[in-house]
Amino acid sequence: MIDLSTDYLGLKLKGPLMVSSSPLSESIHNVRLMEDCGASAVVLSSIFEEQLSLESSALDHDLSRGTDSFPESLSYFPDMDDYRAGIDTYLSHLMRVRGSVSIPILASINGATAGGWVRFAQEVEAAGADALELNTYSLATDPRIPGSELEKNLIELVSQVRATVKIPIAVKLSPQFTSLPNVAAQLDKAGVNGLVLFNRFYQPEFDIEELSVVPRLNLSRPEELLLRLHWTAILYGNVSADLAITGGVHSAEDVLKGIMAGASVTMMTSAIHLHGIEHIAAVLSEVQRWMEDHEYASIRQMRGALSRRSVPDPSPFERGNYIKTLSSYTMRRPALQ
Numbered sequence: 001m002i003d004l005s006t007d008y009l010g011l012k013l014k015g016p017l018m019v020s021s022s023p024l025s026e027s028i029h030n031v032r033l034m035e036d037c038g039a040s041a042v043v044l045s046s047i048f049e050e051q052l053s054l055e056s057s058a059l060d061h062d063l064s065r066g067t068d069s070f071p072e073s074l075s076y077f078p079d080m081d082d083y084r085a086g087i088d089t090y091l092s093h094l095m096r097v098r099g100s101v102s103i104p105i106l107a108s109i110n111g112a113t114a115g116g117w118v119r120f121a122q123e124v125e126a127a128g129a130d131a132l133e134l135n136t137y138s139l140a141t142d143p144r145i146p147g148s149e150l151e152k153n154l155i156e157l158v159s160q161v162r163a164t165v166k167i168p169i170a171v172k173l174s175p176q177f178t179s180l181p182n183v184a185a186q187l188d189k190a191g192v193n194g195l196v197l198f199n200r201f202y203q204p205e206f207d208i209e210e211l212s213v214v215p216r217l218n219l220s221r222p223e224e225l226l227l228r229l230h231w232t233a234i235l236y237g238n239v240s241a242d243l244a245i246t247g248g249v250h251s252a253e254d255v256l257k258g259i260m261a262g263a264s265v266t267m268m269t270s271a272i273h274l275h276g277i278e279h280i281a282a283v284l285s286e287v288q289r290w291m292e293d294h295e296y297a298s299i300r301q302m303r304g305a306l307s308r309r310s311v312p313d314p315s316p317f318e319r320g321n322y323i324k325t326l327s328s329y330t331m332r333r334p335a336l337q
């Protein structure tokens with residue numbers, strides 16, 4: 001009997017595939033179906049720092065003016081009113097989901113600056129979240145701010161949340177750090193339980209006819225997995241935080257690669273949007289079949305088998321392989337006339 005179970009953030013998970021944060025989890029019916037199809041945990045869609053500040057600004061405004069008008073100066077947020085549910089709706093949805101399934105449910109907060117909103121983490125904990133995923137999406141656009149300061153802010157933010165709640169915390173990271181291992185080590189020290197690799201960078205589309213730049217969300221492609229595998233394989237064994245992969249996990253092979261790179265668990269969203277929630281069951285049964293064929297008894301047995309510290313030749317993870325990689329492409333080209 002194959003053991004598909006795994007551990008993540010101190011939680012016992014029944015399998016190696018979770019559902020990452022997306023609007024799919026805004027329906028209880030969907031979350032139940034995810035559980036039935038074998039998802040081992042679900043991350044709820046994020047509540048945003050801006051949303052939380054908006055709520056408290058709106059409240060301050062109402063209290064000071066006795067009106068229900070909304071501050072004009074905040075209108076640049078994109079339809080924040082109805083983009084996601086408000087705080088109370090978020091918490092009551094969390095409680096209802098928590099009561100409807102037995103797999104772990106993770107709340108997600110998306111923030112970039114330390115601030116009063118960090119207290120919201122406590123409310124999420126009180127509402128029954130099994131863990132908290134902190135999405136630290138921030139984009140460096142100010143040339144006066146060096147990377148070291150942004151990293152300092154990140155650690156400060158995470159430390160504040162750590163000091164606020166007892167439940168496990170995972171941090172969903174951007175791949176864009178000069179030294180990811182150093183940032184990971186600092187986060188480890190700050191007491192995070194997991195690192196989620198990686199946030200996708202949503203690039204806006206350039207419309208040359210309308211002369212405008214417009215937001216666009218494309219679903220991921222499996223090729224995006226390689227970046228995650230690379231860094232997971234490098235971090236595995238060097239941090240005590242568990243590693244999770246999000247981005248480009250579409251198939252059973254992707255799940256297996258992620259675990260072998262060193263992930264405790266892999267996460268899926270785009271493939272579910274493309275193929276339906278039932279895709280989870282199909283992927284897991286393929287994972288099981290592959291493990292049987294290759295005589296693996298458990299997910300734990302496979303974990304890290306292709307990590308940098310396990311492979312006999314770690315040079316593909318390093319600069320040493322650079323020239324070899326470039327010349328391997330040249331050799332595949334048709335012979336020149």
Ligand SMILES: Cc1cc2nc3c(=O)[nH]c(=O)nc-3n(C[C@H](O)[C@H](O)[C@H](O)COP(=O)(O)O)c2cc1C
Nearest residue numbers: 020021022045046135220246247248249268269270
């Ligand atoms: C429609 C949509 C909404 C998403 N909303 C969130 C969100 O609220 N918070 C978050 O951390 N990630 C969000 N994500 C990112 C996913 O959780 C995931 O990290 C990303 O899509 C990469 O995984 P995938 O390749 O399996 O799609 C969203 C993704 C999609 C497609």
